[in-house]
Amino acid sequence: MEAQAGGRPILVLPEETIRRRGKDAQRTNIDAARIVSNAIQSTLGPKGMDKMVVDSLGDVTISNDGATILDEMEIEHPAAKMICEVAETQDDEVGDGTTTAVVIGGELLKGAEDLLDQDIHPSSIVAGYRMAAEKSREILEEISKKISLDEDEKLKKVAMTSMSGKGAEVASDRLADLAIRAVKHVAEKIEGEYRADLDNVKIEKQEGASLNDSFLVEGIIIDKERVSPQMPTRVDDAKIALINAPIEVKETETDSEIQVTDPEQLKTFMDEEESMLREMVEKIKEAGANTVICQKGIDDLAQHFLAREGIFAIRRAKKSDMERLSRATGGRIVTGIEDLTSKDLGEAKTVEERKISGEEMTFIEECKEPKAVSILIRGGTEHVVDEAERSLNDAINAVKGAIENEKVVAGGGAPEIEVARRLREYSEAIGGREALAVNSFADAVESIARTLAENAGLDPIDTLVELRSKHEEEGENMGIDVFKGEVVDMFDRGVIEPTNVKIQAISSGDEAGEMILRIDDVIAATKEEEPEAGGPGAPGEMPPGGMGY
Template sequence: MASTNRRGALSGGAQPILVLPEKTIRQRGKDAQRSNISAARVVSQAVRTTLGPRGRDKMLVDDLGDVIISNDGATILDEMDLEHPAAKMIVEVAETQDDEVGDGTTTAVIIAGELLKEAEDLLDQNIHSSLIAAGYDMAAEKAPEILESIAEKIDFDDDEKLKRVAMTAMTGKGAESASKKLADLAVKAVKNVAEKSDAEYEVDTDNIGVEKQEGESLEDSFLVEGIIIDKERVHPGMPRLVKNAKIALINKSLEIEKTETDSEIRITDPDQLKSFMDHEENTLKEMVDKIADTGANVVICQKGIDDMVQHFLSKRDIFAIRRAKKSDMKKLSKATGGKIVTNVDDLTSEDLGEAGVVEERKISGEEMTFIEECKEPKAVSILIRGGTEHVVDEAERSVDDAIRVVAAAIESGKIVAGGGASEIELALRLREYADKVGGREALAIGGFANAIETVVRTLAENAGLDPIDVLVDLRSKHESDGKNMGIDVYEGEVVDMMEENVIEPLQVKTQAMKSGIEAAKMILRIDDVIAAGKKETPSMPEGGPGASGGMPGGMPGGMPGGMA
């Protein structure tokens, strides 16, 4: 509820002091807390039905009529046009989760929303928000320890388990029908770019390019041990196929440089004009000769290539692409071993990259350049095929998730059971911890455990199962049969998730909790919301600017800006 923004006492007939502008909206105390909690929970509820193998999709239509169909939490929230600041903070949870590990965005948002719901119940019991936040802090500190204790190791060479990690990430998404094929591509791609340092591996997923093209089916997607560039050669006279390619990577336009200052050339007869043009042509030819002398038969240029240079390159049977993206240039350098040069004069044979094949191919009517058969490439590409634009878009998001989770599993070397197994085990152990802590903070820790269990409850609801029966059964099995018991949403039974190969990286779980709890605590601590009133745009007089006799902007007649 908005309260007045006039503050201050009257003294000797003095007027009230205006502290805030007239149209400022202000909410304080429990009103502010409940408003923020409600807004955050609305966002959480919006993506809740997308969780799990039986999750549903959302259709998002923007103001231009463009359609996105997805059940990826980060994509859905990114496309939603939200106004409330607390709701935007929940979207940041999904963005953080997506940036860090690439998967678990829906889980993180659900946890954040449920933590706020539990906090609201505790506020109704007159427990102060500071005590709730303190309890949440204690739970957040304990949770990673518990997850670490139930995690299992995964080996870099265990391709089968890594594929299962990728398939788990793709389960329930649009690309699930081809999950085996796409998971295999994701694992191969990640292992290609992984670099070992001491006993650990580092994976820069930016070195994996994902291109998409409609046509054929998802099963026809493939990995290129090199780079795919969505460009065609600049001149039809150039060879379409180059074998044993020597590749020059140039970060400079191949054309006559313009002078920094304006200049003028006075020509008095045709011979002078011809001489000038011949000189320019010779300069461009010398540029091509320098490139050819290094042994290069392929040129990838980040900037423009002059028409005359294109002609000379084609005469030398050199394949060339212009205006390649900066990110593609970096990937090419890693894939081919070439060095990006900024001056043709500095180019040497040692700077050239190598590839077995460089070829321009037509894929679904679009020309694309494939640079493949690279020796030990540290950058690779995946080309995703599919029947429609929406199919390949969703498959691209699924493959991106798969790549990120495989990378997370390799980097951390730890995995946990999926299907709600790790959440139930965590909730049980947190309740034991709460009993030891005691006090009002213990209630907040118990609320944290309830919020974590909501992930399992949601999995069951989305599969059409009774969530109460599922939770009771899972708790019982965890106390008797172990930490890996989860819900098989297809059969409605409690089974060992590790045996069923439903596996997730430890990093996805820990990050989901960190992101969710930090956002929940931040929203919970807010007890005063001051929102400025929207500024009104001054109305335009009839007849357009200046119709009233003054200058545009409402200035009086005379000089612009009211100057006399």
Template sequence: MAQLTGGQQQPVLILPEGTSRYLGRDAQRMNILAGKVLAETVRTTLGPKGMDKMLVDSLGDIVVTNDGVTILKEMDIEHPAAKMLVEVAKTQEDEVGDGTTTAVIIAGDLLKKAEELLDMDIHPTIIAMGYRQAAKKAQEILDSIAISASDRDTLIKVAMTAMTGKGTEKARKPLAELVVDAVKQVEENGEVDKDHIKIEKKEGGSVDDSMLVQGVIIDKERVHPGMPKKVENAKIALLNCPIEVKETEVDAEIRITDPSQMQAFIEQEEQMIKDMVDKIVSTGANVLFCQKGIDDLAQHYLAKNDVLAVRRVKKSDIEKLSKATGAKIVTNIEDLSEEDLGNAGKVVEKKISGEEMIFVEECKEPKAVTILVRGSTEHVVSEVERAIEDAIGVVSATVEDEKVVAGGGAPEVEIAKRLKDYSESVSGREQLAVAAFAEALEVVPKTLAENAGLDSIDTLVDLRAAHEESPYMGLDVFKGEVVDMKEAGVLEPHRVKRQAIQSAAEAAEMILRIDDVIAAAGEEGGEEEGMEGMGEMPPM
């Protein structure tokens, strides 16, 4: 309020009309509630016995999945604090490809524990500092319990763990082997570029029919029916330019005064096309992939020369072909030579579920491979594809880091146990925050137990007792008992856990430090769209 002469009081408006503002504890409670609600949403999908979500968008398209990041991306989330947790899941997906649900539920539980501390009148900054200390210590503990391994057997176990509960149960082992072979094939100097593993999906058949092709599958068909369907010992040319007569850049006018000139003009154009095809054939190429168009006449000449040609191939596919066959991508036909050609054992056009596809197979030491994913329906194939992408992510991380940790909630219980001991050495109120961080990590084994229909408290008690003996004891949800996860072969990459704990802690810390939410008015005035539902989030 501003004091005016004459004793009148007039409000001073700093923010425009219609702006909503939440201060102090209100802002914190609201943001924490949003985080908790989001974590609760994905919680039921965690673990081998997690359930799936069916998401229907405004157009009626359906996605059935239990992949954390897919659920959060498909949900239309308005709340700003909830959006920050979605970012956590996206980062987790980009960095390691798995563990998205874990990251979000840890963040949700960290916020839940923080709320209890805020009710005890502990300042948010102190909680955030305590969480930061705890996260740092958690990383050290995680490093100390990591297992060094990157042999094929371990990689298959890691891939199978990532796929468990993703709708690929019955074909887990063969799919895991496909993924491991693919990652091993494209690995260069200890690094894996996941872009070089192409996933091509086609419904029809069963998941068991999925296969790994030592080369590339192109979802296209031959440009001319007269071309061979199969080429053995393929010599492959990759072109980045069209095989047609160039149109002039400027508007040119050609005056033709008698019919013979017209004929000569057409013949000249035909000759140019024929010369282009002759140039390609003279290098010894018998398969041609072109990123641009191929003229009808050129198709005819290529077919006469028994060259299998495909046009309008995606740039990414051309690059993968180059990696797989060793061919160079050529921009000018004149420059094409025999050295630019790549090799493949065979190039075949096959019909898969009613559509023609070109298989470039049997490449020698290809640095790009393709996994063909099959499944009975479109939704099944999509979910298998997501499982395979997660598996590729975890296997790549394991190949690069050569470190794994036990699964089944074992690392979380061990870190929680040691963090509680560590908290006693922390002075000041941060001690309570470190202890809260430790408790929050136990949400992972608790959720695994709940999703398997077990009693979460009994399970946690059993796990804590077992961890007095070994840091690798985790929950086998199928047997409903605590077993040694290292021996059971349930392994996860060290990087997945490290990233999940780190990003969850950072997100919780950031949300805790917000004490004022100022939301601009929406387009039509009144409440801002992003804040709708802020006060009316579902009760926990």
């Protein structure tokens, strides 16, 4: 990059710098973002197809979950990465609707490109998009219906809708039940509103058996075995000590050396060590514990003493598992064995070590009113189990969104068609160049219904015409039943989605689109080339010019 000053060129950036300005920069960014959007468009809806992504190490991921696909793809272009961030944000915020958000973002940019060709300034397009996004939120809130924690039948439909088209759909009935039970256990009423922290729902997966053999544990599953085979494999009426301290003799703070000159001295040291460990185990026994979950290590001798007392013990449990155990069993995590009392113990009906597909796992079950639970997913292969986990996560997040937000809308493209219809009416009231942007926004939102039809093998134009007509005549719940290829009331068909998923998808897609549109200059430094082996700059080689003095 250079500028002229008094006839002399002034270099501001290195000569190798790549720079694109104005429409050239905007088109490049829009094209890159749209390529990403188009790549996952065919995964949308119950009839969407799967993608196989093979990474540089040869690991294979098969999924139709937008966030998973984009996360596995190795994307270089900065504008394309912004669209990937849409899926990431959508997944973090509401856990579902990632493909919808990315498709809307891509379609908004496609519409913006047409407006730029008409010499409409990007600022006018961004202003119109912002107005349309705000109006869309209002429309979605207006057409929503109420739902409560007690409406199990509706919640099940919400969960099953989120799993439609996923690989685990064959067991969607079973998984939907598990999702509802899990969320209900961890949901708490705070200031009159339900809140569900999904960190308290632990999902474990193990190959073998079928998806329908997946089950929920009213407690915690720990992917560890007991520390000694002499310990019992099962404990009934478990009293659980949660200890965040080593059951070992503490090492000295400073490095020290003790010279032993007499065998009696060595015996004294060993006896003292044994005595300290025995005291620790005695303290645990006195507190009334018959199960120990330790976040740190357990000495071999301590394991022997614990086994002799019939105490079941696990060592090096994860911090997250300890916290979930505390919420599930009602126990308190203690940081010193000397502080342990009977009041700190958690309770569970059973603690049992079981072998699942050759792996030892510990089940802490039937806790009283647990505020943390576990789900074990089974499946025939690794890919089946992985996809089931993603589907179950979507279902759990959908149920959480419905319970917390207490609002749902019909699925099958119904809310998108209604939003688009009302946005076009809204654009007439605005007028000016922003009205063109609002209409473009309506087309982008409506593209969700069009994509659903395309992916189901239906004629998208005929379907859109019929949808618009039915919305005028029969109301906002008319959507596409992709299995029967007809436009029907989606609430009657049991296709229901949480309102917050739709609102977040439109917001995320809009914000990414706006950000990309506002860029009119791309300044990119060239990457430094790796030095060739044995060439100048290679490891161990002297640079040209000797020592450089």
